[in-house]
Amino acid sequence: MKILVMLFLISSIHAQGIATISQIKGGVLSGDFPLKNGDKLKEGDHILSMRSSSAKITLDDDTNIILGEESEINLKNHHSDKGSKKTLIKIIKGRIRVSVPRMILDHDLIEFSTPQLNLLVKASEFLVSSYTFGGSPSSDVLLIDGSLKITGAGFNSFKMKPAQYFNSQEFMRVGMKALKELSSKDFKFLKDNQLALMPDRDESGEIKDLNHSFKASKILLANSSRKSKPVIRNVVTKKKKSRSKTSVKGVLSFNYNLKREKGDILEAVVNRAKNRLANKCFYFMYLLDSKNKRVRKERKCDEYVYNL
Amino acid sequence: MMNTFTTFNALAVILTSLLLSCATGKSAPTKDICHIKKHPKDNLFQVLINEKPINNHFYIHPEALDITKRLAKANRCMK
Numbered sequence: 420m421k422i423l424v425m426l427f428l429i430s431s432i433h434a435q436g437i438a439t440i441s442q443i444k445g446g447v448l449s450g451d452f453p454l455k456n457g458d459k460l461k462e463g464d465h466i467l468s469m470r471s472s473s474a475k476i477t478l479d480d481d482t483n484i485i486l487g488e489e490s491e492i493n494l495k496n497h498h499s500d501k502g503s504k505k506t507l508i509k510i511i512k513g514r515i516r517v518s519v520p521r522m523i524l525d526h527d528l529i530e531f532s533t534p535q536l537n538l539l540v541k542a543s544e545f546l547v548s549s550y551t552f553g554g555s556p557s558s559d560v561l562l563i564d565g566s567l568k569i570t571g572a573g574f575n576s577f578k579m580k581p582a583q584y585f586n587s588q589e590f591m592r593v594g595m596k597a598l599k600e601l602s603s604k605d606f607k608f609l610k611d612n613q614l615a616l617m618p619d620r621d622e623s624g625e626i627k628d629l630n631h632s633f634k635a636s637k638i639l640l641a642n643s644s645r646k647s648k649p650v651i652r653n654v655v656t657k658k659k660k661s662r663s664k665t666s667v668k669g670v671l672s673f674n675y676n677l678k679r680e681k682g683d684i685l686e687a688v689v690n691r692a693k694n695r696l697a698n699k700c701f702y703f704m705y706l707l708d709s710k711n712k713r714v715r716k717e718r719k720c721d722e723y724v725y726n727l
Numbered sequence: 728m729m730n731t732f733t734t735f736n737a738l739a740v741i742l743t744s745l746l747l748s749c750a751t752g753k754s755a756p757t758k759d760i761c762h763i764k765k766h767p768k769d770n771l772f773q774v775l776i777n778e779k780p781i782n783n784h785f786y787i788h789p790e791a792l793d794i795t796k797r798l799a800k801a802n803r804c805m806k
Contacts (some may be wrong), residue, residue: 666760666804667760667792668760669762669765670788673765673772675770675787680770684771687787702784702786704783704784704785713771
């Protein structure tokens, strides 16, 4: 009986939130569900930001993660294990800025991973951008403050110093020569602008014209004191410029509010482009029972004929 | 014999003209109208032709719009 109670308590602790999301701009999802400011996040949650969207995620140990637009992370692990803290965040794609303010003990493990790299973190602040270049995963890492140890398949681990940055693909080719240093002017800009994210690289591989890059990235977080609802960018259905050119009647344009949409409809809307590439289309039906339940069925897009 | 030959010829002419008319004639552009109608509660849409649903399926809006375009292309409703 005591064992059952202990198991229940342990599972309850694990089910509690490990992080809070705030300063949401635009559409940010956990799995299929849109998030709002103040929502608690759990271990294992998969967070995705849409275009022109961003958010701040604060872990219960005050680690801050600024999530840029069209970015995706997984809060894979964050718990205590025999007195040691273990945190593993997977950066699937996009740009993030991480600030780990607390002192990390030797037996603690805080790790951020991209498809190519593992970043072992001590108290530090750094930027990561994870994307695909030339069909292969590529990561840019820039250390602002503290200490960062980089490991990955195919190379010896190394430590970064503040103001240093590198690209993973370049590192695979030329090794430590890929580790470069940001100019003092640009480095100061990054330190002073705590919401700034990794800028784009130019063709030479350098990070140049940082101010322009940040402005072009449109890094803005929602003003948390604003009482009005944030504007959700319409992700589907472009409005026709001239309605008189079509004979179709009825609802010709529609804006989905991602925050209010339901699971199966939301997923179909958000992932429409991706699903079509996989030849996956959906239709919905309402059952003729007392509850008029809605079901979603999948069909191949190219199987659509008049019967649809 | 003469009557049989004449009847046979007449049938041949009729059949040939029927076949030719099917082969060369294009069907006239339809005047039927496609309609996108919203479900009363959910943000899903049904496609109708002349106010009659094409089926009992509902779609997200971009899919419904895409279907009307395909129906128009297939001359099922006006473009």
